[in-house]
Amino acid sequence: MKEEQKVIVVYKSKYGSTKCYAEWIAQAVKGDLFESSEVKSADLFKYDTIIFGGGLYAVGIIGVDIIKNNFEQLKDKKLIVYAVGASSGKEEDKNNVLNNNFTAKMKEKIDFFMLRGAFNRKRLNLIDRFLMWILKLKLKSKDPKELKSDEKGILDCYDTPMDWTNKEAIIPIVESINNR
Numbered sequence: 001m002k003e004e005q006k007v008i009v010v011y012k013s014k015y016g017s018t019k020c021y022a023e024w025i026a027q028a029v030k031g032d033l034f035e036s037s038e039v040k041s042a043d044l045f046k047y048d049t050i051i052f053g054g055g056l057y058a059v060g061i062i063g064v065d066i067i068k069n070n071f072e073q074l075k076d077k078k079l080i081v082y083a084v085g086a087s088s089g090k091e092e093d094k095n096n097v098l099n100n101n102f103t104a105k106m107k108e109k110i111d112f113f114m115l116r117g118a119f120n121r122k123r124l125n126l127i128d129r130f131l132m133w134i135l136k137l138k139l140k141s142k143d144p145k146e147l148k149s150d151e152k153g154i155l156d157c158y159d160t161p162m163d164w165t166n167k168e169a170i171i172p173i174v175e176s177i178n179n180r
């Protein structure tokens with residue numbers, strides 16, 4: 001990475017997976033690390049590269065509005081977004097998340113990555129537990145052959161706590177900054 005590049009790593013995480021990846025990434029790229037509530041839009045403008053990570057909830061990337069709402073001012077910077085979910089990040093799931101969260105113009109400019117987080121139903125707050133229960137009922141009522149891979153992933157970990165967080169998964173993100 002060129003000496004003068006300033007990198008900020010911002011994250012929003014509910015249960016810690018996205019935070020864990022943000023810490024690994026910030027350490028690897030020597031970036032400044034912030035939880036999204038600690039950052040104002042004006043802080044982002046001071047950096048050359050902005051990396052945002054958010055947990056995936058019902059195909060939405062939590063906290064990503066900080067990038068979307070400031071997109072016009074940020075679009076000429078290097079913009080990286082990663083979403084952390086239970087999904088294995090297959091192309092189909094990735095496109096689904098991209099289309100659900102970004103406009104065509106944003107998709108062109110933003111380097112987007114999917115990372116795999118963790119899931120433990122017992123650690124969820126009451127609302128999330130209820131939402132997951134509704135989702136499970138909905139998925140169970142579908143023909144198993146019709147399930148998308150992220151839906152299968154959710155059913156697989158509903159009763160079994162899983163932790164897929166893996167430091168090596170940040171390599172493509174770190175490389176995309178270093179190869180700038």
Ligand SMILES: Cc1cc2nc3c(=O)[nH]c(=O)nc-3n(C[C@H](O)[C@H](O)[C@H](O)COP(=O)(O)O)c2cc1C
Nearest residue numbers: 013014015016017018055058059085086087117118
């Ligand atoms: C209510 C709820 C909805 C979720 N929706 C999705 C989803 O749409 N896609 C996905 O891949 N994972 C989904 N997950 C799994 C989370 O994204 C996963 O646990 C992730 O590691 C959370 O990151 P965090 O700990 O940083 O918040 C959902 C989890 C909950 C509790």
